[in-house]
Amino acid sequence: MNAASKDAAGIIAGMSAVNKGALVLGSVEPPVVGVNLNGLKPMKTKQRISEKECEGSFKPESTTVVKCGNDTDYAKQIRPAQALRSGSLTKQQSVKERHRVMRIKAEEDISNDENEEHNGLPKQRISKAQKRRDKKAREARQREEEILAAAEDAKFAPKATELRAIQTKLLERQLTLHNIPSDGDCLYNAVRHQLSQHGLANHSVQKLRNESANYIRTHKDTLICYMTNPKTGDLLTDDEFNKYCETLRTTPAWGGQIELKALSSILKVPIEVLQAEGPSTVQGADEFAGPNLLITYHRHMYSLGEHYNSTLPIDKTVGESGGSENE
Template sequence: MTDINNMNEEELLSKHRKERKDMQGKIQALKKSAAKGDKKKKKEVAEEIAILELELDKRHAEELSQLKKQDLEVGEICESLQSLETNDAGDVPGQINQRVSKAQRRRDKKATKEREREEYIKVQAKENIHGARNVETQKIKSILKAQNLMIQEIPSDGNCLYSAVDYQLKYVDRSEMGIDRLRSLTSQYLLGHMSDYLPFLSHPESEELMTIEQYEEYCQKVANTAAWGGEVELRALSHAIKCPIEVIQAVGPSIIIGEEYPGKRITITYHRHMYGLGEHYNSVKPYEEPSQEEEIVTNSEEIERHDQITESK
């Protein structure tokens, strides 16, 4: 860990900002190293990036904690000296230490951790304000707000596309298909329209067009695994359920798939930078003014990560 004994808080935060900026340059270089269409390499790069970001976050949290601990120790020494000056002549330092109960030490430790957490939240909010994820999210929020909508968070578990569509179907049509049903319909449509989709799919390792056998295996994965869905699955799903789907993204105009179908369209959002391991889909819901707590805590994922780090100490 970096020696921070001669640093004050502002100098440490400045150092952290520089290291995050350097990290972004390294991340961009890693992303460029993955050839277009090489899904295996792209996944490896994404995993490496996630590890680098986690390690940097952990080290920053530890350094900030170390600095806070030093400040707390200096304060405790000053308080002890003041107490010594005001105590009776017969008192000795050992008696002062005995007066601090275990319960008080636990309360002090808890208070210190809470102060560290609050400081980390403030620092993280400053660091993320110009990050790709935050910039993208704010742009999407702005587009949605103009339509009196807001983001409905969907878990990042491989099923985000189907979960986002399912949430919209419940809201728009009051119908409940479920993820398994939507995956099955998508797979069946892809199998029944092989000539429309096979020319656009390549094998992730060889980068050559899929064979018929590989395509059929791919369709089985769509139906029976948590394989992430992209544009191909989205188009097939729109046709399978005969419903127009609008995809809102930060860069470029919204994409509407299945415009030929009548009825109310459903809306989902596409995020390139929301998670370290790849793209993500969210759903939408009617707009509500965010609470003060939501405005302050702008990055729950980072905060949870920080809490895990501090709990392990």
């Protein structure tokens, strides 16, 4: 073999040794040796990377260890999963890596379970349907608790306290409440119910309103001193007085002491008003003979304002009603 052939053979052998001894890492290319065809002398077109240079230039980025060059040089490679797929890990290292991933996943599951226990949540996975049922059950329990709490509070509310006081006074007289609708006509319907209970001539709500408006207008000089503007507290002017009478006649305006005086005078009967606090008041007691028409006054029964109810003897049917329809 001549010298050129020996040189070529040596170059080929050297290239095989390089390919066997060095591991290509990342983007580092394997050394390439060129041959000068004229002189058949080896010429390095790219600098061969030594084992020491390989170790110095590679930056470890993960915890997986792989061989670099020979058995004594190691480097850390990023993305173990990629290494597993590329086959750069040995079988033993692949198994260890899978075990490591499984151990980390198990630790995360345990941590999640501990957090769920800390938050009072069950370990097992709950379906969406079960979550909806649990939510409805919680809401139902909450509503029930709120109802019970409201019922307990209602025992001491002004409305309940007032109602108990009125019922106690009625019981002493062997009477019970007869509820009247809260529609603005409660005073007139309570009076109508009392008229029917005593067998007296009854009238429609509209007729009672018309007669009351006429009475107030006729007795303006007597009643005006009791009629004030609710906003200013001043006595009503002539225009305000006329508007008051017209409102009484044409709308379901609430009635008070002025209307009670008018009704007692129109019907020529005394009208007694029983309330929770203080003695009863009677309109027309000095002018007309009894029996009294007995109605009740409630300050706190409805949020919209004061209310009037009628009464019944305890031994009578509670289902009787004065109604609110016109006759």
